[in-house]
Amino acid sequence: MNLEKLSINTATFKNLSLRHVVDLCVKNNIKAIGPWRDKIHEVGLKEASRIINASGLQVSGLCRGGFFVADNNHNWDDNKIAIEEAAELNAGCLVIVSGGMLANNKNLSQTHNYIADGLAKMTELGNEMGVPIALEPLHPMYAADRCSINSLKHAIDICEQIGEGIGVAIDAYHVWWDPDVDAQIKRAGELGKIYGYHVCDWLAPTTDMLLDRGLMGDGVIDLKSMTQKIESTGHNGFTEVEIFSKKLWQLPPDEMMEKVIERFKNEV
Amino acid sequence: MNLEKLSINTATFKNLSLRHVVDLCVKNNIKAIGPWRDKIHEVGLKEASRIINASGLQVSGLCRGGFFVADNNHNWDDNKIAIEEAAELNAGCLVIVSGGMLANNKNLSQTHNYIADGLAKMTELGNEMGVPIALEPLHPMYAADRCSINSLKHAIDICEQIGEGIGVAIDAYHVWWDPDVDAQIKRAGELGKIYGYHVCDWLAPTTDMLLDRGLMGDGVIDLKSMTQKIESTGHNGFTEVEIFSKKLWQLPPDEMMEKVIERFKNEV
Numbered sequence: 001m002n003l004e005k006l007s008i009n010t011a012t013f014k015n016l017s018l019r020h021v022v023d024l025c026v027k028n029n030i031k032a033i034g035p036w037r038d039k040i041h042e043v044g045l046k047e048a049s050r051i052i053n054a055s056g057l058q059v060s061g062l063c064r065g066g067f068f069v070a071d072n073n074h075n076w077d078d079n080k081i082a083i084e085e086a087a088e089l090n091a092g093c094l095v096i097v098s099g100g101m102l103a104n105n106k107n108l109s110q111t112h113n114y115i116a117d118g119l120a121k122m123t124e125l126g127n128e129m130g131v132p133i134a135l136e137p138l139h140p141m142y143a144a145d146r147c148s149i150n151s152l153k154h155a156i157d158i159c160e161q162i163g164e165g166i167g168v169a170i171d172a173y174h175v176w177w178d179p180d181v182d183a184q185i186k187r188a189g190e191l192g193k194i195y196g197y198h199v200c201d202w203l204a205p206t207t208d209m210l211l212d213r214g215l216m217g218d219g220v221i222d223l224k225s226m227t228q229k230i231e232s233t234g235h236n237g238f239t240e241v242e243i244f245s246k247k248l249w250q251l252p253p254d255e256m257m258e259k260v261i262e263r264f265k266n267e268v
Numbered sequence: 269m270n271l272e273k274l275s276i277n278t279a280t281f282k283n284l285s286l287r288h289v290v291d292l293c294v295k296n297n298i299k300a301i302g303p304w305r306d307k308i309h310e311v312g313l314k315e316a317s318r319i320i321n322a323s324g325l326q327v328s329g330l331c332r333g334g335f336f337v338a339d340n341n342h343n344w345d346d347n348k349i350a351i352e353e354a355a356e357l358n359a360g361c362l363v364i365v366s367g368g369m370l371a372n373n374k375n376l377s378q379t380h381n382y383i384a385d386g387l388a389k390m391t392e393l394g395n396e397m398g399v400p401i402a403l404e405p406l407h408p409m410y411a412a413d414r415c416s417i418n419s420l421k422h423a424i425d426i427c428e429q430i431g432e433g434i435g436v437a438i439d440a441y442h443v444w445w446d447p448d449v450d451a452q453i454k455r456a457g458e459l460g461k462i463y464g465y466h467v468c469d470w471l472a473p474t475t476d477m478l479l480d481r482g483l484m485g486d487g488v489i490d491l492k493s494m495t496q497k498i499e500s501t502g503h504n505g506f507t508e509v510e511i512f513s514k515k516l517w518q519l520p521p522d523e524m525m526e527k528v529i530e531r532f533k534n535e536v
Contacts, residue, residue, distance in 0.1 A: 100472070106490035112447065141409040143445035144472035144488045154447050177411035179380065179422050204368070204412035209477060220412045222374035 001227055001239060001268040003261065007032035007060035009198065009242035010039045012260065014249050018048055022055045024257055032058040034095075034198075034240040040085060049088050060238035061134060061169065061196050062091040065122065066147075067099035069111070074118035075099070083122065086131045092237065093134035093195045094126065095169050100145040111148045112158075120162050127165040134195035135159060136169035139177075141209055151175070152184035159193050169196030170230065171242070173213055176202060176221040182229050189233020197230055199223055199268050200243040211246045215259055217267035227268055239268065269495055269507060269536040271529065275300035275328035277466065277510035278307045280528065282517050286316055290323045292525055300326040302363075302466075302508040308353060317356050328506035329402060329437065329464050330359040333390065334415075335367035337379070342386035343367070351390065354399045360505065361402035361463045362394065363437050368413035379416045380426075388430050395433040402463035403427060404437035407445075409477055419443070420452040427461050437464030438498065439510065441481055444470060444489040450497050457501020465498055467491055467536050468511040479514040483527055485535035495536055507536065 008030055013021050018039040025033055033052065040048040040062075052059060065082035068074045086094040098115045101108065119135060126133045137155040138147035149155050152168065152175050159166045168188055175181050188194045201219030206212050216223055227239070241260050248256060276298055281289050286307040293301055301320065308316040308330075320327060333350035336342045354362040366383045369376065387403060394401045405423040406415035417423050420436060420443050427434045436456055443449050456462045469487030474480050484491055495507070509528050516524060 101488055106488055106493075108445070108447065108490070139409065140407060140445045141474070141477070144470055144474075148445075150445055151447075177376070177408045177416075177418055179376065179419075202412055206409070206412075206477070209409070209474070220369055220374060222376070225374075 001264055003265060004031060005239050006030055006261070006264050007034050007238035007240045008260070009034035009063065009240040010036050011063070012241055012243045013253055013256065014244070016253060018043055019051055020253070022051055022057060024253055025057055026055050028257055028261060030057070032060045032238045034060045034063060034242065035089070036063045037082065037085065040089070045085055045088055052089060058238070059089045059091040060240055061093045061095045062086040062089055064095040064097050064136075066096040068115050068118035069099045069102050074114075074121055076121070079118070079122055080125065083125050083129055083131050087129045091131065093132040093167075093169070095196060096122065096133055096135045097138060098135070098147045098149045100143070100148055108148065115148060116158050116161065119158060119166060123162050123166040132195050133166040134169040135166060136171055136196070137174055139174040151178055152181055152188065156184060156188050156191065156193060160191060167193035167195035169198060170194060171198035172221050172223055172226055173198070173200050173202055176226070181226075185226070185229045186233060189230070189235060194230065194233060194235045194237075196240065197235065197237065198240045198242045200241065208246070211244050213244045215243060215248065216241070216263040223268045269532055271533060272299060273507045274298055274529070274532050275302050275506035275508040276528070277302035277331065277508040278304050279331070280509055280511045281521055281524065282512070284521060286311055287319055288521070290319055290325060292521055293325055294323050296525055296529060298325070300328045300506045302328045302331060302510065303357070304331045305350065305353065308357070313353055313356055320357060326506070327357045327359040328508055329361045329363045330354040330357055332363040332365050334364040336383050336386035337367045337370050342382075342389055344389070347386070347390055348393065351393050351397055351399050355397040359399065361400040361435075361437070363464060364390065364401055364403045365406060366403070366415045366417045368411070369416055376416065383416060384426050384429065387426060387434060391430050391434040400463050401434040402437040403434060404439055404464070405442055407442040419446055419448070420456065421448055424452060424456050424459065424461060428459060435461035435463035437466060438462060439466035440489050440491055440494055441466070441468050441470055444494070449494075453494070453497045454501060457498070457503060462498065462501060462503045462505075464508065465503065465505065466508045466510045468509065476514070479512050481512045483511060483516065484509070484531040491536045
C-alpha cells in the first residue's frame with residue numbers, strides 16, 4: 001500500500017509516550033497518527049494538541065469512546081469528554097468500542113439496543129462538534145465483556161439506522177474470518193460509511209486473546225484483498241497500523257517502525 | 269431442561285476412561301453419552317461398543333471427524349474410519365469440525381470450498397452407512413487453525429447445498445454471540461437440519477481460548493432462551509453437556525456430575 005496512506009496507531013508502540021511516537025513518525029516521513037486517549041491524558045489535551053499540530057501530522061482517528069454499559073447513562077460523562085478531545089485534536093473520527101453486555105442481563109438484544117441508544121446520543125453530539133463517530137465491530141471473542149457488536153453487518157445496520165455522522169471503522173483483525181465481509185465492505189462503501197481502516201494480522205496459533213496480534217504478513221489474513229475491496233469502494237482515507245503485541249512491544253522502536261513500513265508497503 | 273434429554277459428552281470428564289464415564293452415567297440414571305474418538309480408541313472400537321451396549325446408554329453423537337485440510341485428500345483415511353466407528357456405535361450422528369485454513373493459502377473462499385467438497389464426500393458415505401453428518405460451526409476465534417466454518421448461517425448454507433444426510437450441531441458456546449442465531453435456529457429447524465445441540469457456558473472473562481469453558485449458569489449465555497428456540501422447532505433429540513475446562517476437570521467426578529445434573533435442570 002502507498003505509504004502516503006499510512007497512519008501509526010499509538011497502540012503499536014504501547015511503551016512510548018505520545019511525543020516519542022510523534023517524533024518517530026516525523027523522522028520516517030509518516031503523515032498521520034491514531035492516538036489512544038491514555039497517551040493524550042499522560043501529557044494533557046492542550047499539550048498533546050500542541051505536540052501533534054507542531055509535527056504536521058494529521059490525526060486519522062482518536063481511540064476510543066464507547067463502553068456504554070459502564071454505568072446507567074451510556075458512560076456519558078466520559079464519552080462527552082472523548083468527543084471534545086477528538087474535536088480539539090481535529091481527529092478524522094472518534095473510534096467507538098461499544099463495551100460488553102449489560103450487567104446481570106443475558107438478553108443480548110437488550111444490550112444491543114442500549115448500545116444503539118448510546119451511539120445515537122454520541123452521533124448527535126458528534127454532529128454538533130464536527131466529530132464523525134466510527135463504530136468498530138470487534139471480534140466475537142470479545143462479545144461478553146469488551147464489545148457486543150461483532151460483525152461488520154451488525155455495525156452497519158446500526159449506523160444506517162442512526163443516519164448521518166456515524167460510520168464504521170473496519171479492523172481487519174476483527175472481521176477477516178467472516179464470509180460476509182466482502183459484501184459488507186461494499187455495502188459500507190456504497191453508504192459512504194467507511195470511516196476508518198485498521199490493519200495488523202491474525203497469528204495462527206494465537207496465544208493470548210488481547211495481546212498477541214501480528215505484524216502484517218505474519219498471519220493468515222488476506223490483507224491485500226481486503227485493501228483492494230476497501231479501495232474499490234472509493235475510500236481514500238488513512239490506514240492505521242494498530243498492533244497489540246506483548247512480543248512486538250519489546251522491539252527497539254526504530255526496528256519496529258522499519259518493519260511496520262516494510263510490511264505496510266508489501267503486505268497491505 | 270428435562271433430564272431425559274441429557275447426554276454426557278466425554279470431554280466433560282476428560283480425565284476419565286470411557287468405562288468410568290459410562291458407569292457414572294448409569295449410576296445417575298442418564299440416558300445417553302457423546303463419546304470422543306480418543307476415548308473409543310483407548311479401549312478399541314469393539315470393546316467400546318460392547319461397554320456402551322451393555323450399559324443401555326444411547327450414543328447421541330460421536331466426536332469427531334473433519335479436519336479436512338490435514339492432507340490433500342480431505343483427511344479421507346481418517347474420516348472414513350470415523351464414519352465406520354459412528355456406524356458401529358449406532359451414533360445419532362458423527363460430529364464434524366471442519367479444520368482450519370488450507371496451508372499457505374489466505375483465500376478463505378478456497379478453504380470453504382475445499383471443506384464443502386469434503387463434507388459432500390462424507391455425506392455420501394454417511395448416507396450409505398446410515399450415519400447422519402453433523403457439521404458444527406465453531407467460534408470465530410478458531411477460524412484460522414481449527415474450524416473455518418464459524419457461523420450457524422454458513423453451516424446451514426453448506427448443509428442445504430449438499431442435501432440429505434447432513435445437518436448442524438449447534439453448540440451454544442460457539443454461536444451465542446451472533447445476533448442472527450435465533451433466525452438461523454428457526455431456519456435449521458424448518459429444514460429438519462438440527463442434528464445436535466451442545467451446551468456449556470461462556471465465562472467472562474475467558475482466560476484460555478480452548479480450556480476455560482464454564483458450567484451452565486456460570487457465564488453469560490442465555491441458555492434457556494436458546495433451548496426454547498431449539499425445542500420450538502420441534503427438535504426432540506438429546507442435549508449434550510460438553511465442557512472443556514482445566515478447572516472443572518480437577519473436580520471429583522461424582523461432584524462434577526452432580527453439578528452438571530443440577531445445572532442442566534435449572535439453567536438449560
